[in-house]
Amino acid sequence: MKVIAYDIGTTGLKTCLFNISDKESVQLIDGEVEDYGLYILENGGVEQNPTEWWDAMGKSTKRLLEKTGTDKSEIQGISFCSQMQTLVMVDKEGAPLRPSMSCMDTRADKQFARYMKKGIQVEGLNLYKVFRFLQITGVVSASTKDPLWKYHWVKENEPEIFKKTYKWLDAKEYLTCRATGNMRVSRDVASATFVYDVKKGCWSKELCKMLDIDMNHLPDLCDSTDKVGALLPKAAEELGLASGTPVFSGGSDVSLCQVGAGCLEVGDANFYSGTSGWVCTTVDKLHLDLGNIIGALVGADPDTYCYIAELETSGKCMEWVKDRIDLPEMDYDGLIDYIKNTPAGSNGIVFSPWMHGNRCPFEDPYAKGLFFNLGLHNRGSDLVKAVIEGVCLHMRWMLEATEKTFKTSPKVRFTGGSAISSTISQILADVIGREVETIENPRHVGAMGAAALMAVSFELISDIKEIKKIIKVKTTYKPNPENNAVYNKIYPVFKNLYKDNKKSYKALNS
Numbered sequence: 001m002k003v004i005a006y007d008i009g010t011t012g013l014k015t016c017l018f019n020i021s022d023k024e025s026v027q028l029i030d031g032e033v034e035d036y037g038l039y040i041l042e043n044g045g046v047e048q049n050p051t052e053w054w055d056a057m058g059k060s061t062k063r064l065l066e067k068t069g070t071d072k073s074e075i076q077g078i079s080f081c082s083q084m085q086t087l088v089m090v091d092k093e094g095a096p097l098r099p100s101m102s103c104m105d106t107r108a109d110k111q112f113a114r115y116m117k118k119g120i121q122v123e124g125l126n127l128y129k130v131f132r133f134l135q136i137t138g139v140v141s142a143s144t145k146d147p148l149w150k151y152h153w154v155k156e157n158e159p160e161i162f163k164k165t166y167k168w169l170d171a172k173e174y175l176t177c178r179a180t181g182n183m184r185v186s187r188d189v190a191s192a193t194f195v196y197d198v199k200k201g202c203w204s205k206e207l208c209k210m211l212d213i214d215m216n217h218l219p220d221l222c223d224s225t226d227k228v229g230a231l232l233p234k235a236a237e238e239l240g241l242a243s244g245t246p247v248f249s250g251g252s253d254v255s256l257c258q259v260g261a262g263c264l265e266v267g268d269a270n271f272y273s274g275t276s277g278w279v280c281t282t283v284d285k286l287h288l289d290l291g292n293i294i295g296a297l298v299g300a301d302p303d304t305y306c307y308i309a310e311l312e313t314s315g316k317c318m319e320w321v322k323d324r325i326d327l328p329e330m331d332y333d334g335l336i337d338y339i340k341n342t343p344a345g346s347n348g349i350v351f352s353p354w355m356h357g358n359r360c361p362f363e364d365p366y367a368k369g370l371f372f373n374l375g376l377h378n379r380g381s382d383l384v385k386a387v388i389e390g391v392c393l394h395m396r397w398m399l400e401a402t403e404k405t406f407k408t409s410p411k412v413r414f415t416g417g418s419a420i421s422s423t424i425s426q427i428l429a430d431v432i433g434r435e436v437e438t439i440e441n442p443r444h445v446g447a448m449g450a451a452a453l454m455a456v457s458f459e460l461i462s463d464i465k466e467i468k469k470i471i472k473v474k475t476t477y478k479p480n481p482e483n484n485a486v487y488n489k490i491y492p493v494f495k496n497l498y499k500d501n502k503k504s505y506k507a508l509n510s
Contacts, residue, residue, distance in 0.1 A: 001019070001020055001021070001076040001077075001458070002017060002018070002019055002020075002029070002070060002074045002075055002076060003017075003018050003020055003075065003076055003077045003078065003079070003451055003454050004016065004017055004018070004061065004064075004075055004077075004078045004079075004241075005018060005078070005079050005080070005081065005250070005446075005447035005448070005449075005450035005451040005454070006057055006078065006079070006080050006081070006082075006175070006250075006447070006450070007080075007081045007082070007253070007444065007446040007447040007450070008053055008080065008081070008082040008083055008171050008172060008175065009083060009253070009274060009275060010038060010083055010102070010104075010274070010275040010276060010316075011035060011036070011038050011275050011316075012033055012034060012035040012036060012056070013033070013034050013035075013036065013053060013056040013057060013060060014031055014032070014033050014060075014443070014444060014446075014447055015031060015032045015033075015034070015057065015060035015061055015064050016028060016030075016031040016064075016444050016447040016448075016451070017029040017030050017031065017064055017065075017068055017070065018447075018448075018451035020451060020452075020454060020455040020458070020460055021460060022460045024455075024460070024461055024466065024469060024470050025470060026448065026451050026452045026455055026467075026470055028440075028441050028444060028447075028448065028451075029068060030064060030067060030068050031064070031444055031447070032060040032061075032063050032064040032067070033060065034056035034057075034059050034060040035056070036048065036049070036052035036053060036055075036056050037049065037052060038102065039099070043107055044105065044106035044107045044109075044365070045101070045105055045106075045107050046101070046102040046104040046105045046106075046356075047099035047100060047101060047102060047105070048086075048099060048100045048102060049099055049100070050088055050096045050099075050100050050171070050174050051096070053171065053174070053175060054175060054178055054238070057175065057239055058238050058239050058240065061239050061240050061241065062239075062240040065240060072240060072241050072242045073242050075241055075242065075245055076245070076246070076458075077245065077246040077247070077248055077454050077457070077458070078179070078231070078241070078245060078246075078247055078248070079247070079248040079249070079250040079450040079451070079453060079454050079457075080172045080175060080176065080248075080249070080250035080251075080450055081172075081250055081251065081252075081253055081256040081257070081260075081446035081447055081449055081450040082170070082171045082172035082175075082189075082250070082251075082252060082253060083102075083103060083171050083252075083253055084103065084170055084171070084172075084188075084189050084192050084252040084253065084254070085103040085145070085146060085147050085170070085192050085193075086100050086101065086102055086103055086147070086170050086171040087100060087101040087105075087147045087150040087151060087154070087168065087170075088100045088168070088169040088170065088171065088173070088174045089154060089161060089162070089165045089167075089168060089169075090165070090166060090167050090169055090174065090177070090183075091164055091165070091166050092166045094167075094174070094177040094178055094181065094183065096174065097161045097164055097165060098154070098158065098161050100171065100174075101147075101150045101153075101154075103145055104145065104312060104356055104357075105145060105150055106144050106145055106357065106365040107144075107150070107153050108144050108145075108149030108150050108152060108153040109144045109149075109365070111144075111149040111152040111153050111156065112141075112143075112144040112146075112149040115129070115148075115149070115152075115211060116129060116141070116142075122290070123142075123290040123291060125140065125142060125290070129210065130290070132206065132207065132210065133194065133207070134288060136197050136198070136199070136204050136206065136207055137191065137194055137195070137196060137197065137198055137204070137207070138198050138286030138287075138288065138295070138296060138305075139191070139194060139286075139288050139295035139296065139297065140194070140288055140290065140295070141194040142290060142293055142363060143293070143359060143363050144365060145359070145365070146194060147168070147170075147192070147193055147194075148193065148194055148195070148211060148213070151168055151213065151217075152212070165217060166217070167183050167217055167218070167219050168217045168218065168219075169183065169185070169219060170185065170189050172186070172189065172249075172250060172251075172252075173185045173189065173219060176228045176229075176247055176249060178235060179228075179229070179231055179232065179235045179239075179247045180228050180229030180230060180231065180232060180235075180247050181229065181232055182228050182229040183219040183220065184219055184220045184221070184222045184226075184228050184249065185218075185219045185220070185221060185222070186221075186222055186223065186224045186226075186249045186250065186251050186252070186300075187201070187221055187222070187223060187224070187298050187302075188224060188251045188252045188254075188255040188297065188298045188299055188300055188306075189251065189252050190203075190221055190298070191297045191298035192252065192297055193218075194207070195207045195208055195211065195213055195218070196221075196298070198286065198298060201221070202221065203215060203218050203221070222249050223249070223302070224248075224249055224250055224251040224255070224256075224300040224453055225248065225249070225300075225453050225454075225456050225457045225464075226248065226249050226457075227246050227247065227248055227249075227457065228247050228248065228249050229247055230243075230244045230245065230246060230247065231243055231244060231245040231246075231247055248450075248453070248454055248457055250450045250453065251299075251300045251449070251450070251453070252297075253446050254278060254280055254297065254299075254306050254308050255297070255298075255299040255300040255306050255449075256300060256446045256449030256450055256453070257270060257272050257280070257415060257416075257445045257446045257449060258270055258280055258282060258299060258300070258306055258449070259300050259301070259448075259449035259452055259453065259464065259467055260415070260439075260444075260445035260446055260447070260448035260449030260450075260452065260471070261413045261415045261439060261445050261449075261471065262413070262439065262467065262468045262470075262471030263280070263281075263282050263413055263468075264282060264301060264304070264464065264465050264467060264468045265282060265465075265468065266282055266283060266284045266304065267281065267282065267283075267406070267407055267408055267409045268281065268282045268408075268409050268413070269281045269282075269399070269402070269408040269409055269412045269413070270412070270413045270414075270415060271395055271399075271412055271413065271414045271415070271428065271436070272314075272415050272416045272445070273314040273315050273391065273395075273414070273415075273416040273417070273418035273419065273424075274314065274315050274416040274417050274418070275313070275314065275315050275316045275319075276310065276311060276312055276313060276314055276315075276316070277310075277311040277313075277314025277315070277391065277395065277416070277418075278308055278309060278310045278311060278398075279308075279309045279395055279398040279399050279402060280306050280307065280308045280309075281306075281307045281402055281406055281408050282299070282304050282305075282306065282307075283296055283304065283305050283306075283307045283406050284303075284304055284305070285305070286305060287307065287405055287406070289401065289404065289405055291361075292309070292360060292361035292362075292401040292404070293309075293359055293360045293361060293362065293363045294307060294308065294309045294360055294361070294398075294401055294402060294405075295307070295308065296308075300449070300453060300464060301464045301465065303465075307402060307405075307406060309360040309361065309398035309399075309401060309402055310359045310360050310398075311353065311358070311359070311360070311391070311394055311395065311398065312354070312355070312356045312357055312358060312359060313353055313354070313355040313356050313369075314353065314391050314416075314418065315391075315416065315417055315418050316355065316356075317351075317353045317355055317369065317387050317390070317391055318332075318335070318384075318387055318388065318391075318418070320355060320369075320387075321383060321384055321387045322335055322384070325380045325383060325384070327380075327384075332421070335384060336421055336423045336424070338380075338381050338384060339381045339384050339385040339388075339423070340423070341381070342379075342381045342382055342384075342385040343486075344389075344427075344430060344480075344482075344483035344486040344487065345389075345486045345487070345489075345490055346378075346382045346383075346385045346386035346389060347375075347377065347378055347379075347382045348373045348375060348378070348382075349371055349372070349373055349374060349378055349382050349383065349386040350371075350372045350373055350386060350389075350390065350393075350490055350493055350494055350497065351369065351370065351371055351372070351383075351386040351387050351389065351390030352367075352368075352369055352370040352372070352390055352394075352494070352497045352498065353369060353387070353390045353391045353394050354367035354368055354369055354370075354498070355368065355369045358498075360398055360401065361397055361398060361401040362498060364498075364502070364505065365509075366505040366506045366508075366509040366510055367498060367502075367505050368505060368508075368509065370497055370501065371383065371386065372493075372497055385427075388424055388427055389427060389431065389487070389490075390494070391418075392424075392427055392428045392431040392432070393431055393487065393490065393491060393494045394494075395428070395431075395432070396431050396432045396487075396491065397491075397494075397495060399412075399432060410434060410435065411434065411435040411436070411437055411476070412432070412434055412435075412436055412437070413436075413437050413438070413439065414428055414436045414437065414438050414442070415438070415439065415442040415445040416442060416443065416445065417442075417443045419438045419439075419442035419443075420442060420443055422475070422477075425438055425475070425477045426477045426480070428477070429477040429478060429479045429480075430479050430480050430483035430484050430487060431484075431487045432479070433479050433484045433487075433488075434479065435476055435477065435478050435479070436476070436477045437473045437475070437476050437477075438473070438474050438475050438476075438477075439471055439472065439473060439474055440472055440474050448471075449467075452467045452470070453467075455467075
């Protein structure tokens with residue numbers, strides 16, 4: 001049967017048509033991409049217009065069906081993989097009351113400090129609240145960017161909008177609501193709100209009371225494989241699909257990229273590099289590393305967790321450098337060709353990829369990007385390669401922090417748009433000193449995860465863990481020892497860039 005999976009990213013939406021069968025097969029037929037705005041405000045706000053997500057769905061769906069010659073009646077289900085920790089305040093009809101607040105939004109620093117920075121502290125956070133967070137959720141809201149504090153920011157700064165609020169939704173939940181009229185949130189997304197009781201599988205009354213969250217604002221819970229409802233006639237017309245088409249919940253980008261990468265066994269690690277990036281490891285127990293800001297969130301598979309270390313800007317750094325050094329007309333293949341003769345280490349330049357602050361292994365909204373050790377001999381190609389290396393060096397740092405608690409697999413998977421490039425894949429292998437595997441269609445890994453979960457929903461695949469068998473490795477990259485030696489020398493210098501400049505970042509950007 002044919003299904004459509006939507007991947008709602010930070011700056012664009014991927015719409016992918018898949019064929020799923022009872023032979024444990026999930027095949028990508030074709031895909032379309034539609035961009036939308038990411039609006040960065042002077043006060044630290046980062047917003048999006050939720051209706052732009054929906055409009056992007058409609059435009060890309062209609063193009064995809066026309067391009068592939070697929071009749072809307074052939075589509076047996078739709079599902080979602082989505083950015084998470086996005087705050088969408090809606091009324092009873094599901095209409096957004098204000099622009100959504102992105103996971104990159106840093107406005108709620110006062111609200112975060114009021115709830116978490118007072119009293120006896122551990123790692124700078126209220127000791128009692130950390131204790132209760134850990135007992136109930138397994139993680140702690142340790143960042144001003146978390147949705148809890150954005151919720152309070154709206155409450156304090158936009159009281160009229162807050163009074164009209166019926167539910168607090170995330171990006172995917174807004175879209176499934178618009179599609180079906182039902183407001184339900186998958187458990188993996190719910191766990192990232194930090195008021196979800198992991199042990200009981202429900203919203204925590206205690207945490208909501210402690211943090212002044214109105215439980216009436218929280219939607220009903222569901223699993224990632226659950227059917228949320230059927231496509232409403234108006235929604236179907238806007239998307240170009242048939243009314244009554246089943247709509248499945250899907251999950252967060254982190255949990256579904258883990259599924260789509262085939263990283264479903266304990267210890268499997270996935271390096272993802274899209275607009276943002278992360279190192280995610282499948283683990284069998286809850287754990288929080290407050291010192292490195294890494295925690296285990298609920299995954300799509302109810303038996304395991306996603307131990308997630310996040311980098312705010314990954315592929316976005318490449319986009320930035322391409323546009324800023326007079327290469328805007330060059331495509332990404334041209335950009336890779338541009339650096340082909342640049343040696344490992346970029347002729348001495350080291351780049352920090354903290355273009356919009358950082359989360360792991362240190363939380364600092366004031367941190368910024370830095371080109372270190374520039375010389376008169378350096379060229380533009382050195383700058384470009386240093387950006388790629390900087391992202392990979394930071395991922396090595398996150399992997400190192402992960403392995404303080406969990407052992408990861410000797411071979412790691414690399415997914416996201418950056419994984420399309422054999423050059424970037426090889427640089428990652430050289431930087432981390434491990435074999436790196438890429439899969440077919442790595443750019444669509446999240447959509448692949450959503451489609452595979454629909455195969456489970458339709459009982460074409462017996463269990464989520466069985467999805468691992470159908471994810472095929474396309475290429476394996478082995479580290480070059482000479483290049484790895486160069487990066488081993490650079491790595492401690494890279495880590496010190498933050499330590500040496502922390503006070504300066506705050507002086508300039510606070």
